[in-house]
Amino acid sequence: MSTEVIIAGLYVFALAAFLGYQVISRVPPLLHTPLMSATNAISGISLVGSLVTAGANYSTLSTVLGFIAVTASTINVVGGFMITDRMLRMFKRQPGPKKDSTEEQKRA
Amino acid sequence: MGLPIELTYLAASILFILGLKGLSHPESARRGMIFAEIGMLLAIVGTLLHREIVSYEWIIAGLIIGSLIGGAMSIWVPMTAMPQRTALSHAFGALAASLVGVSEYYRHGAGELGTFKMTALSLEVLLGGITVTGSLMAFIKLQDWIRGTPITYRGQNVFNMTLLALTVGMFVYLIFDPSAHALFYAMAGLAFVFGVLLVLPIGAADMPVVMSLMNSYAGLAAAATGFAISNNVLIIAGTLDGFSGFILSILMCRAMNRSITNVLFGAFGAETATAESGTLGAMREVKAEDMAVQLAYAGQVVFVPGYGMATAQAQHAVRELANILEARGVTVKYAIHPVAGRMPGHMNVLLAEANVPYSSLYDLEQINGEFPATDVAVVIGANDVVNPDARDNPKSPIAGMPILNVDRARSVVVLKRGKGKGFAGIENPLFFKPNCGMLYGDAKTSLIKLAGEVQNA
Numbered sequence: 001m002s003t004e005v006i007i008a009g010l011y012v013f014a015l016a017a018f019l020g021y022q023v024i025s026r027v028p029p030l031l032h033t034p035l036m037s038a039t040n041a042i043s044g045i046s047l048v049g050s051l052v053t054a055g056a057n058y059s060t061l062s063t064v065l066g067f068i069a070v071t072a073s074t075i076n077v078v079g080g081f082m083i084t085d086r087m088l089r090m091f092k093r094q095p096g097p098k099k100d101s102t103e104e105q106k107r108a
Numbered sequence: 109m110g111l112p113i114e115l116t117y118l119a120a121s122i123l124f125i126l127g128l129k130g131l132s133h134p135e136s137a138r139r140g141m142i143f144a145e146i147g148m149l150l151a152i153v154g155t156l157l158h159r160e161i162v163s164y165e166w167i168i169a170g171l172i173i174g175s176l177i178g179g180a181m182s183i184w185v186p187m188t189a190m191p192q193r194t195a196l197s198h199a200f201g202a203l204a205a206s207l208v209g210v211s212e213y214y215r216h217g218a219g220e221l222g223t224f225k226m227t228a229l230s231l232e233v234l235l236g237g238i239t240v241t242g243s244l245m246a247f248i249k250l251q252d253w254i255r256g257t258p259i260t261y262r263g264q265n266v267f268n269m270t271l272l273a274l275t276v277g278m279f280v281y282l283i284f285d286p287s288a289h290a291l292f293y294a295m296a297g298l299a300f301v302f303g304v305l306l307v308l309p310i311g312a313a314d315m316p317v318v319m320s321l322m323n324s325y326a327g328l329a330a331a332a333t334g335f336a337i338s339n340n341v342l343i344i345a346g347t348l349d350g351f352s353g354f355i356l357s358i359l360m361c362r363a364m365n366r367s368i369t370n371v372l373f374g375a376f377g378a379e380t381a382t383a384e385s386g387t388l389g390a391m392r393e394v395k396a397e398d399m400a401v402q403l404a405y406a407g408q409v410v411f412v413p414g415y416g417m418a419t420a421q422a423q424h425a426v427r428e429l430a431n432i433l434e435a436r437g438v439t440v441k442y443a444i445h446p447v448a449g450r451m452p453g454h455m456n457v458l459l460a461e462a463n464v465p466y467s468s469l470y471d472l473e474q475i476n477g478e479f480p481a482t483d484v485a486v487v488i489g490a491n492d493v494v495n496p497d498a499r500d501n502p503k504s505p506i507a508g509m510p511i512l513n514v515d516r517a518r519s520v521v522v523l524k525r526g527k528g529k530g531f532a533g534i535e536n537p538l539f540f541k542p543n544c545g546m547l548y549g550d551a552k553t554s555l556i557k558l559a560g561e562v563q564n565a
Contacts, residue, residue: 072174
């Protein structure tokens, strides 16, 4: 690996760390559980590494390990996003009937 | 790698960040997640065009099986089991990272591996291994397959530290001599063992910290994978995940006034608290009927849920009671301690599931000033987070932990299964205060009964 590639990678890491700190500090405690499942789903991006390992025919061992890795990360990606959405759908400002009444009040 | 693939990765990175930014507010959160999902799809499709990929059958099989398992889990897992599901997904994520790491090491002869790549690979396998077994241990504890109390033995910390030092020693050696194959696999094996040993002495009440820490490790393992295979989107996503877990760990520790080291090596709640209740007076038991009258004529009621609400699956019953109270003109609020439950934000999700609007959910800082103006504080299966000793008694094992000041409410009712102590095994003087009544029994049954009584009041 050339020095430039390494340094570029470290730049990306450092900047992502600062950005992540800024963005994630602003997530309210209310959403900490969805945050955890969302970051989990996102880090399932390691799937892209597993895909190459599973599909490149390097060796049988690599293919088998890659296959397990693809399965494991897909569980995280699909399951993570689905359950995050399931949770976020539950967070409502006002539940069902009350919403109508406040909207009516606003209109009035 | 071709330019088109790199461009999909760039787009994915931006979309991921936008997605997390959306989580700063419940209104924008779902839209944000859609951005992140599009980003993920782009990155996956982009990768499938990679020229090194020649056969697709294993990939397709893995994608299908993974989608089925992941989809099924996310549809059927109950909200009360979110901590277990999250622990499992940390294990899966870390497993993927460590397997890619092992495979990369196996593929490249030792000669090809430069110092930097070897460092990244070893780090990936090390963090990945610890996270896989550590998270599985957390899962087993959360699932109650083994008891939640810390499991300790003599010389545990010394043993663990020695093992860790040994593993780190191998890690350092491998950086200078990547050709030591046996050592690499031994290090991977030790990482798996260390994960188990790390979580073994940690009590169930400290799970929010463990979960956050595992979250962080899983992310950093993914970032290390990114370095090992020179893939920027992996570095970015892994770093975001790693830092998110890190921030949560700090927040959770702060909410308990303890350091990470203390959580990991303190074996909290193992055999503490010998203070006898005799000196504190007697607990006053209240009847549901009497409590119902109190609630029915209250101006403001604050519910304080803890893990007991989750185990009793009582969130819907809480909401039912709150509905009846609100219909009578009582102001109802919910006070959420950051470490209530077994993972960060656990209580919020449960109450949201029961249709509690998020505008009624209050953080520690927001609600503490309101307790003096509260007629009844209803503590549901929470204990240590409302223990006034943490605030008043510097000798208490939980001294300095920020608590919900329920004892300052005009009256307090504690819904509790039995007369036992909390998870940390610490006596709670709140239960002996004159303004505090105890309502024993299953939280859900008690709440349903209360709702019925309030309706008749």
